Amino acid sequence: RIAAVDGDATAGVHAFLHVDREGVLAQAAASDERRAAGEPLHQLDGVPIAVKDVLTTQGLPTTCGSKILEGWVPPYDATVVRRIKDAGLPILGKTNMDEFAMGSSTEHSAYGPTRNPWDQTRIPGGSGGGSAAAVAAYEAPLAVGTDTGGSIRQPGAVTGTVGVKPTYGAVSRYGLVALANSLDQAGPVTRTVLDAALLQELIGGHDPLDSTSVDQPLPSLVDAARQGATGDLSGVRIGVITELSGDGWQPGVMTRFQESVDLLVKAGAEVVEVSCPTFVHALATYYLILPAECSSNLAKFDAMRYGLRVVPEGNPSAEDVMKATRDAGFGDEVKRRIILGTYALSSGYYDAYYGQAQKVRTLISRDFATAFEQVDVLVSPTAPTTAFELGEKLDDPLAMYLNDLATIPANLAGVPGISVPAGLADEDGLPVGFQVLAPALADDRCYRVGAALE
Ligand code: GLN
DSSP states (O other): OHHHHOOOSSSSOOOEEEEOHHHHHHHHHHHHHHHHTTOOOOTTTTOOEEEETTBOBTTBOOOTTOGGGTTOOOSSOOHHHHHHHHTTOOEEEEEOOSGGGOOSSSTTOTTOOOOBTTBTTBOOOSSSHHHHHHHHTTSOSEEEEEOSSSTTHHHHHHHTOEEEEOOTTSBOOTTBOOSOTTTOOEEEEESSHHHHHHHHHHHBSOOTTOTTOOOSOOOOHHHHHHHHHTTOOTTOEEEEETTSSSTTSOHHHHHHHHHHHHHHHHTTOEEEEEOOGGGGGHHHHHHHHHHHHHHHHGGGOSSSSSSOOOOOSSSOOHHHHHHHHHHHHSOHHHHHHHHHHHHHHSTTTTIIIIIHHHHHHHHHHHHHHHHHHHOSEEEEESSSSSOOBTTTTTTOHHHHHHTTTTTHHHHHHTOOEEEEEEEEOTTTOOEEEEEEEOOTTOHHHHHHHHHHTO
16 A cells, blocks of 8 residues: 555655565564464554654664654664554554654655645645554554644644544653653554554553653543443533634634534533633744754754764864754754744743743643633644645745644643544535543543544
8 A cells, every 4th residue: 555655755645754664574474473373462463553753763764854864773762662562563664744843734844745645735734744644545554643732633633534642741752852842742643533542552651761751540541432432422521612713714624613513412512612711822832932942952963973964075173064964954944943942042032932931831721720620621623724735834934833723732731632533624625623632641531522523
């Protein structure tokens, strides 16, 4: 299937940056042997999976969609990858992404864009467009993504797949090349809510190698998905977020969203409108905190330790090599954010920008806390529009950033969220996503309500 549809940077879905043909066949054969020998098997043993190229894979290239890591082969596995291997899932390869997970369209990949399988002139979402497109195009039954401001959920929405951002700390970040440490979270990209539950249970759970990993078990996600699939939501209180609708929201997205809300009511849920007034500042807050963290994280790409090294002619100093390498190795969006973040953290501006953003972040968490006193879950459309045309927003960073309006608050507050397919918009016949957000450590609620909509 990958050979038939994936193509390359110029044509085809281009979900993969690297396909591990030999490795995956060897792992599949090993799985067959375990089965033949009657060994106890994990439920997902033998089910192939695709991994976003921001998670380290021992012996397989990991580029983060950047030229600066071209040719780098990590010496160790991310915990998520290790758990996948230990359970016997063959790894198909590494999926395309916006460079260092910065973007909403996968067009910021240094290796060419991924195309939306529904319409290859459209974006697959981002930054994890490769994982979502691989699942949507039947190139992989399961995939793993990472979500810092929506990079699992928004690609899920625009490709008609299921995407989950778990509670912050519920899935280990060890071996996840950091974009913004306080926001990053790895999670499942699948075709069904039950698949996502099985996958989160596999990759999640405490990891002593990640100091922010939560040392507390979550309620059973598989049970929650099964319970939701019965279609009975009696007793569940659901809040529609007032601030995530109105001007700028595509009518076809809102129609499908409203229909899904009606389905929840039919399933017995009690639905009310809930206001989260600070959410209107979430985007501005995120675009200070994220660049601040990533400007610091990306300092390690100094031409000495990893990947690319550009040595200018003459007798260059270490600083000259560093400058030339970072200039050639980083794309425009990465440079933009490094500059923004460095500015926001610089002395004299720190309090006005970064410090202020941290205060607003607290207010956003309080909005969630207040809302979750009234309701069990909050819902909204996952993204304001369906998949836009490739190139449409590439020269307009603000228009690109606006795509993440509905997904960003969850990252700022560390709460879990799921995007499930809600049908196709009337205007363009493209997928619409429905988002369910729950309190921290209550990921099961996302699965229950999400499964009720399938
Ligand atoms: N699109 C958002 C950004 O550009 C989110 C990215 C992400 O979740 N990795 O930062």
